[in-house]
Amino acid sequence: MLKTLQQLLHSMLASIRDLIPIVAVILFFQFFVLQQPLPNVGQLMLGVVFVVLGLTFFIHGLEQGLFPIGESMAHAFARKGSVFWLLLFAFALGFGTTVAEPALIAVAAEAANVAATGQMIENSMAAKASYADGLRFTVAFAVGLAIVIGVLRILKGWSIQWMIIGGYMLVVIMTLFAPKEIIGIAYDSGGVTTSTITVPLVTALGVGLASSIKGRNPMIDGFGLIAFASLSPMIFVMAYGMLI
Amino acid sequence: MDIVKDVIDTTLSTITDVLPIAVILFGFQFTVIRKKPANLMQILLGFVWVLLGLSLFLLGLELCLFPLGRLMAEQLTDPSFIHGSAAAAKGLEQISWQDYYWVYWFAFLIGFSTTIAEPSLIAVAIKANEVSAGAIGVWGLRLAVAVGVAMGISLGCYRIVVGDPIHWYIIAGYVVVVIQTCFAPKIIVPLAYDSGGVTTSTVTVPLVAALGLGLSETVPGRNPLIDGFGLIAFASLFPIISVMAYAQITAALARRNKNEDNAGPESDSRTG
Numbered sequence: 001m002l003k004t005l006q007q008l009l010h011s012m013l014a015s016i017r018d019l020i021p022i023v024a025v026i027l028f029f030q031f032f033v034l035q036q037p038l039p040n041v042g043q044l045m046l047g048v049v050f051v052v053l054g055l056t057f058f059i060h061g062l063e064q065g066l067f068p069i070g071e072s073m074a075h076a077f078a079r080k081g082s083v084f085w086l087l088l089f090a091f092a093l094g095f096g097t098t099v100a101e102p103a104l105i106a107v108a109a110e111a112a113n114v115a116a117t118g119q120m121i122e123n124s125m126a127a128k129a130s131y132a133d134g135l136r137f138t139v140a141f142a143v144g145l146a147i148v149i150g151v152l153r154i155l156k157g158w159s160i161q162w163m164i165i166g167g168y169m170l171v172v173i174m175t176l177f178a179p180k181e182i183i184g185i186a187y188d189s190g191g192v193t194t195s196t197i198t199v200p201l202v203t204a205l206g207v208g209l210a211s212s213i214k215g216r217n218p219m220i221d222g223f224g225l226i227a228f229a230s231l232s233p234m235i236f237v238m239a240y241g242m243l244i
Numbered sequence: 245m246d247i248v249k250d251v252i253d254t255t256l257s258t259i260t261d262v263l264p265i266a267v268i269l270f271g272f273q274f275t276v277i278r279k280k281p282a283n284l285m286q287i288l289l290g291f292v293w294v295l296l297g298l299s300l301f302l303l304g305l306e307l308c309l310f311p312l313g314r315l316m317a318e319q320l321t322d323p324s325f326i327h328g329s330a331a332a333a334k335g336l337e338q339i340s341w342q343d344y345y346w347v348y349w350f351a352f353l354i355g356f357s358t359t360i361a362e363p364s365l366i367a368v369a370i371k372a373n374e375v376s377a378g379a380i381g382v383w384g385l386r387l388a389v390a391v392g393v394a395m396g397i398s399l400g401c402y403r404i405v406v407g408d409p410i411h412w413y414i415i416a417g418y419v420v421v422v423i424q425t426c427f428a429p430k431i432i433v434p435l436a437y438d439s440g441g442v443t444t445s446t447v448t449v450p451l452v453a454a455l456g457l458g459l460s461e462t463v464p465g466r467n468p469l470i471d472g473f474g475l476i477a478f479a480s481l482f483p484i485i486s487v488m489a490y491a492q493i494t495a496a497l498a499r500r501n502k503n504e505d506n507a508g509p510e511s512d513s514r515t516g
Contacts, residue, residue, distance in 0.1 A: 018366070021357035022447075026312055028353075033346055034319050039312075046247075047308025054301025057293045058363050065290015067371070068283060069269060076277045085276050092272070096264040102257065103449055114470075160434050161425050168418045175411045184410055184473030191476040192449060194441045196298065197265055199364035203371050203438075211375075217431075218375045224434035226368075230441030230480060 008060055015055040023048070062200050070204025078212040083155065090151040093201065094229060095144035103192040104139055108132040111185045111237075118181040120244065135240055142236035143193050146228035147202065153224070154209050157216060160224045167231045174238040182241030189237045190230040202226055250306070255299045262295055301363070305447065313354065314454040320347050321458040341405045344459075348398045351455060355397035355479065358447040359390035368442050372435055380435070384490060389439045392486030393479045397452055400478035404459045407466060410474045417481040424488040432491035439487045440480040452476060 030036055038044060077086040098104060112121075112128040112135070121127045153160065175183055194202075202225045210222035273281065281287060319325055325346075359365060369382040403413055425433055452475045460471040 050304025057297030061293025187477030227437030
């Protein structure tokens with residue numbers, strides 16, 4: 001109990017230090033550039049307290065829960081030796097964490113608006129909703145597939161450079177042919193798919209796998225899953241824009 | 245009691261966010277692996293901490309940072325702020341991209357500071373530090389990524405102001421990434437690729453999106469639907485470049501140090 005408290009206190013100090021830059025930037029712009037008083041000081045202070053506590057608890061839970069389970073599952077799968085179940089798990093993790101991602105839902109809705117304005121689809125609620133859902137499932141599928149490919153890479157020891165560079169080249173080529181309205185959204189969708197809970201889990205999975213397979217270096221082979229997860233949605237969203 | 249309602253709402257939405265993940269994890273744990281993890285209690289407790297922490301974090305952001313940040317993005321891109329002095333001198337039509345200098349500064353600083361506070365980047369930095377046995381510092385990586393995001397977002401704002409097509413910037417960035425990949429230390433490459441996707445989650449995205457939309461609404465001739473997007477792409481491309489650059493600089497410094505004094509190979513190989 002005492003140890004937990006001590007850890008919490010320690011990481012609370014770290015959280016405060018992490019948040020000082022934001023506070024400084026906001027205050028500087030508010031007072032010196034825009035020259036306006038702070039609105040609602042009480043609410044702001046409360047918000048800052050919440051953010052500090054939240055970050056502290058999150059990092060604590062990360063080290064207690066997310067990292068250990070990610071790694072222990074990676075080790076268990078490596079011992080079990082069943083590639084099929086491992087890949088299925090990888091897909092489920094990628095798909096499941098993305099399909100419910102709030103940032104993605106927001107981007108998909110926005111993309112449907114763009115598509116309707118650009119007369120790619122009919123400008124009605126139903127058409128927009130089905131376009132947004134289609135896009136959301138496309139991205140989730142893309143992330144699931146990306147994690148599968150990334151895990152296969154770790155198993156086989158393929159070098160990441162050529163796969164990522166090849167992927168980028170595909171993005172560049174597709175950019176030339178994709179409808180102009182979808183390009184910005186496609187590029188952004190790569191960034192929004194990887195949420196705060198997915199990233200630690202996927203990282204722990206990769207590092208755990210690489211460290212339990214002989215001949216793999218966790219530093220070289222363990223990282224890179226997130227790179228795949230942020231590259232493949234760009235390709236799939238542009239493909240979606242071209243097909244529909 | 246609006247706050248109580250907010251607390252409940254945020255907690256519920258975090259639970260729906262975490263639930264599918266928990267179902268997948270524990271589903272596979274009990275049906276496929278069929279073994280209880282050694283420290284199940286600790287892990288479950290960890291999930292509770294994560295849930296609690298994320299809810300509080302999002303709630304706090306919604307209470308303080310987001311409204312203020314969005315308001316600032318609006319005010320800084322507001323014609324009357326930007327055009328204030330410039331418009332008087334040159335007339336409304338001839339505002340050049342330099343007149344938006346405060347926007348670039350804001351983009352740079354807010355990109356830097358929100359990245360420092362990004363929880364998923366902290367997570368990856370902790371892991372990278374652990375796996376590399378300390379060779380990659382937690383702060384070194386975080387600062388490198390933050391500088392990358394900062395430069396990316398300010399360049400992205402410049403692009404919105406001048407109205408260049410986004411893909412030339414992104415393609416040029418990819419070319420730099422490919423060239424750097426050939427020369428950067430092997431060990432950093434996967435981590436650098438990862439740091440692109442890591443940077444843009446909870447804290448950065450809402451503020452940056454507000455900035456992009458505000459800017460594209462204000463600048464004459466920009467279409468928010470087309471030009472408002474794309475800042476996040478900049479924010480996830482540039483950290484790849486800056487992390488590789490960080491590793492290259494560190495390696496170069498280490499080499500120079502070694503050449504200068506051959507006495508101690510451990511002298512100071514971890515600058516930064």
